[in-house]
Amino acid sequence: MTTREAQKAATRARILEAACDLLVERGYSTLTTVAVQEAAGLSRGALLHHFPTSGDLTRALVADLVARNEQAARAAAARLGPDTDPIARALSALHDAMTRPPAQAESELWAAARTDPTLATALIDAERSAGRDLFRVVDYLFGPTITAHPRYPTIRDLTITILRGTAAARVLRTSDKAVRATLADWATVITLLLTD
Structure with missing residues (x-):
């Protein structure tokens, strides 16, 4: 796996981890793409790149x-x-x-x-x-x-x-x-x- 592929995989995992944490801690009503983006500490573009x-x-x-x-x-x-x-x-x-x-x-x-x-x-x-x-x-x-x-x-x-x-x-x-x-x-x- 190249460094770039590893970075993409790590970012994707970070997004999914943030989404899981939001669901457990605050419930589905808070699971918006903006909330996931903020919880993962990423830009809007980074989130949309992985999950349009x-x-x-x-x-x-x-x-x-x-x-x-x-x-x-x-x-x-x-x-x-x-x-x-x-x-x-x-x-x-x-x-x-x-x-x-x-x-x-x-x-x-x-x-x-x-x-x-x-x-x-x-x-x-x-x-x-x-x-x-x-x-x-x-x-x-x-x-x-x-x-x-x-x-x-x-x-x-x-x-x-x-x-x-x-x-x-x-x-x-x-x-x-x-x-x-x-x-x-x-x-x-x-x-x-x-x-x-």
Whole structure:
């Protein structure tokens, strides 16, 4: 990679990081191209060079958030180690990733899309590939033994739904005690589904 390419990549990453931070700290209503430009400390031309429209920024942001969520999940699984029960490792790593800023930013976009048709359109397009990436990550975390089971697609889909629900409810909780109990119960159900 040339110095110029490295600088372009660094500027692009800076813009996406600033957009993620704005979503987490101040919400979607503050996510304007001007606010992102100011938060990234860049000129208007620099932002528009990378993202000519807000739709371009949104699509790139979703792809970036998905990649960062995957990195967080894989890092959490690595910290737990290969000797951890695969179900517990997968649920813990996914929960850990869903409580980090990139996942919070993605949730903020989804919530805002309910009342913003332009955002909803941009997200529908971006989430098609994001959904495939999420399935790939979840499959990786559960591992080949579990993913080979005929009931695994149901387990995967319900795991994602449960984790998204617990992440959304997190803003109303003062501790993770209820979430840990929910995940422990779901781990028990998964075990039953795999052995029944």
